Amino acid sequence: MKREINYSAEFIGMAERGAEVYYMNALYWLSDALMKFYEFPKYYTVLYRASEGWGLKLRKSKHPLAFNAMCQPIMELFKYANPRYDHEYSNPLLLETMSNEEVYRLCEEMIANEINGEKELCEVLCAGLKMVFQSNMPMNHYQFCDLYFTPDEHTFYQGYVFKTRQLTNLKLHVFREESIMSDFHFVIDFLKYLATDELHLVYQCDAKKDLKLTGKLCSWDGYEMIADSLKDRFNCVRYPLEEMTFFYIKDIDMRLYKWDRTTIKELMAARGLTPHERYANYIERSHQLTLKRAS
DSSP: OOOOOOOOHHHHHHHHHHTTSOHHHHHHHHHHHHHHTTTOHHHHHHHHHHHHHHHHHHHTSOSTTHHHHHHSOGGGTHHHHOTTOOGGGOOGGGOOOOOHHHHHHHHHHHHHHTSTTOHHHHHHHHHHHHHHHHHTOOTTOOOOOSEEEOSSSSSOEEEEOOOOSOGGGOEEEEEESSSSGGGEEEEEEHHHHHHHSSOOEEEEEEGGGTEEEEGGGOOOTTOHHHHHHHHHHHTTSSOGGGTHHHHHHHHHHHHHHHHHSOOHHHHHHHTTOOOOTTTHHHHHHHHHHHHHHHO
């Protein structure tokens, strides 16, 4: 059972004021402090945990970095909030394992002895910690990509399946591995792909080409190599002995069952879709294995 922290009245007041700060400004103050306390791992960890709280707020926003916040450690985002931040200060080895109670105690210690008088920093520190404590999120918790592929061994792409309210509209989100993920963002109707073996685009954005399309206007024209590389990777063309197609489907099924006690097979049936012969065996095997593990 999660223990409730007995916050001081001063902490609560600072957290309430800090919660009104713009999340990118909060990350600026915290990343600045991380550089200052780089040689003090416990304080570094406290500041990092507060940053993760603000990362949760960024994830829910409409900011271009929202996908980055979902799919990367928060330390990868400091450079966007603070031009003075140097990546050499992003060292996960400095992060110490501590309970929320210990992090809170160290926060109070920092405010009293180390950053007293730095109003903005104290407030965003308290607000960030309160957000991350309430979420009960483990440290460095973010979504790993489901697919990783490259059409030319120079440019790399990542595919993600995210939790949505309407899982029957399950999508595969493809991003180019570069600075801001939303700058290259293609969305594929994943269940329809498994039914037709065709990559049905429902959204595409390529900021470099000033391109943003939805629905039937979407097209793979000019992006054929990316589409071919994605299908090759999913269908194990390069790694036929690894049976990666089953691995991908099984991994997604496990999350679907955790999210809403369902599987790809059940979601496809709910939409009136029949699995393509290329994927039917994998989908059935994964469905049975998922139910067996859950029983």
